[in-house]
Amino acid sequence: MHNYMQKLNCPICIHRTQCFFNSLTEKEYDFLGANKKEVNFKAGETIYKQGTESKYLIFLLSGMAKVYVEGDNGKLFILELIKPFQFLDIPSIFEDDMLHRSSAAIVDSKACLVDLKAFKSIILGDKKNVPRLIKHYNHTQKRYSTRLTNVIYKNMEARIADSLLYLVNEIYFSRDFTLTINRTDLADLSGMSRESASRILGQFKEQDIIKIKGRKIEVLNKKQLEHIARFG
Amino acid sequence: MHNYMQKLNCPICIHRTQCFFNSLTEKEYDFLGANKKEVNFKAGETIYKQGTESKYLIFLLSGMAKVYVEGDNGKLFILELIKPFQFLDIPSIFEDDMLHRSSAAIVDSKACLVDLKAFKSIILGDKKNVPRLIKHYNHTQKRYSTRLTNVIYKNMEARIADSLLYLVNEIYFSRDFTLTINRTDLADLSGMSRESASRILGQFKEQDIIKIKGRKIEVLNKKQLEHIARFG
DNA sequence: ATTCAAATGTGAGATATCTCAATTTATTTA
DNA sequence: TAAATAAATTGAGATATCTCACATTTGAAT
Numbered sequence: 002m003h004n005y006m007q008k009l010n011c012p013i014c015i016h017r018t019q020c021f022f023n024s025l026t027e028k029e030y031d032f033l034g035a036n037k038k039e040v041n042f043k044a045g046e047t048i049y050k051q052g053t054e055s056k057y058l059i060f061l062l063s064g065m066a067k068v069y070v071e072g073d074n075g076k077l078f079i080l081e082l083i084k085p086f087q088f089l090d091i092p093s094i095f096e097d098d099m100l101h102r103s104s105a106a107i108v109d110s111k112a113c114l115v116d117l118k119a120f121k122s123i124i125l126g127d128k129k130n131v132p133r134l135i136k137h138y139n140h141t142q143k144r145y146s147t148r149l150t151n152v153i154y155k156n157m158e159a160r161i162a163d164s165l166l167y168l169v170n171e172i173y174f175s176r177d178f179t180l181t182i183n184r185t186d187l188a189d190l191s192g193m194s195r196e197s198a199s200r201i202l203g204q205f206k207e208q209d210i211i212k213i214k215g216r217k218i219e220v221l222n223k224k225q226l227e228h229i230a231r232f233g
Numbered sequence: 234m235h236n237y238m239q240k241l242n243c244p245i246c247i248h249r250t251q252c253f254f255n256s257l258t259e260k261e262y263d264f265l266g267a268n269k270k271e272v273n274f275k276a277g278e279t280i281y282k283q284g285t286e287s288k289y290l291i292f293l294l295s296g297m298a299k300v301y302v303e304g305d306n307g308k309l310f311i312l313e314l315i316k317p318f319q320f321l322d323i324p325s326i327f328e329d330d331m332l333h334r335s336s337a338a339i340v341d342s343k344a345c346l347v348d349l350k351a352f353k354s355i356i357l358g359d360k361k362n363v364p365r366l367i368k369h370y371n372h373t374q375k376r377y378s379t380r381l382t383n384v385i386y387k388n389m390e391a392r393i394a395d396s397l398l399y400l401v402n403e404i405y406f407s408r409d410f411t412l413t414i415n416r417t418d419l420a421d422l423s424g425m426s427r428e429s430a431s432r433i434l435g436q437f438k439e440q441d442i443i444k445i446k447g448r449k450i451e452v453l454n455k456k457q458l459e460h461i462a463r464f465g
Numbered sequence: 466a467t468t469c470a471a472a473t474g475t476g477a478g479a480t481a482t483c484t485c486a487a488t489t490t491a492t493t494t495a
Numbered sequence: 496t497a498a499a500t501a502a503a504t505t506g507a508g509a510t511a512t513c514t515c516a517c518a519t520t521t522g523a524a525t
Contacts, residue, residue, distance in 0.1 A: 072386025
């Protein structure tokens, strides 16, 4: 098991000891548990597609997944990486149950599907459950703003720096990590072509900002990376 | 008064006869009313800035506003245009009350600020009020996805076409309208420079897709505009 | 109507990023 | 361990978009 698993920081999760669902009563928890399914996904497999309906709340139990928006040309832009005990997505509940983003497994993963009706009844059943859900939406919105700003205003160097800092601070919790994602994913996370991402990485390596050995990356100069992320 | 005022389609509003607040009880409504302030903004004036805290729920009573994210370089990307009786923004309630986007008045406008505490207590006071709020978040998230996809995958022609269709379908409700926004706003809405936006408009005029007389725009061939928005 | 300032339009060169093709490196399979 | 396959790097030309400078139009003020 990767060590990034040890230090989870998810806003909402179903792991009994953490986040969202830990505030549920025993009864609520059992009710949700009775209305869930577990599904396995192989690396690369699509978990769900934007524009489709889902009767389930989806979150990850093991592995890693990417959540992304996709264009007609088949290209995709990764919004965030999802680790175990985080929601992959909540459909548009109280509306049309649609999903507005897509998701795929990066490594072999297991997801848990909770019946949406059961979830709704839990949310509406006790007002103490509402704030956590709202927090989730705030978190998502904030992430969207960041991603949008990132891709609109920053040059490629800043975008790759941003992605590396995201991996250090929010995914692997270490300056020294082995990527679970490939270069194409890193490029999609940074909103550029695979080749451009590769070039920038080489450039950072040349400047001794990072050290690369295949999928092993070590951030040598985080301060400078932060500066590049800010000013390009 | 512009005729676009007549056909409002807002997801949530405070106008007594429409949307969100019309489901409130008399008592709830009066309580919110007692905890609100009205503020006037001149055209161009900033209403709020991203990264700041707000103790108020903000929505528009008259005029028009733009909601946008901004980069360090002073450039901005407009997420949506806001018309009367729509929320400008809801801060990150149940968290840090922060705003993650910015807003400015496009024409002279009046906004209504509702005390956040009062709003929270209304939301938590009766579960019937929760779904409408969740809907608002869904709407916002969907809009973000659209904007993001737009700017990442589409060329300038498609982006301008998209903006024009947005104005026709969601703002003015007519193929024939007088812009309340200027060319710079249209460019910021389309994620490109003012000059580029201007060039594309000229191109569309040349192709008889639209007719332009200053700020008056008439869409002559909506089908083609839709095709361009889709395929570039 | 005339004048002035602001908004808008237009052209040409500059620039960032992409695409394609070739090469190298890493990973899997036999 | 070698061979085969997949992933990553690198270079060079192609392209979309931006920037800057200037021209034109529009709307406001006189």
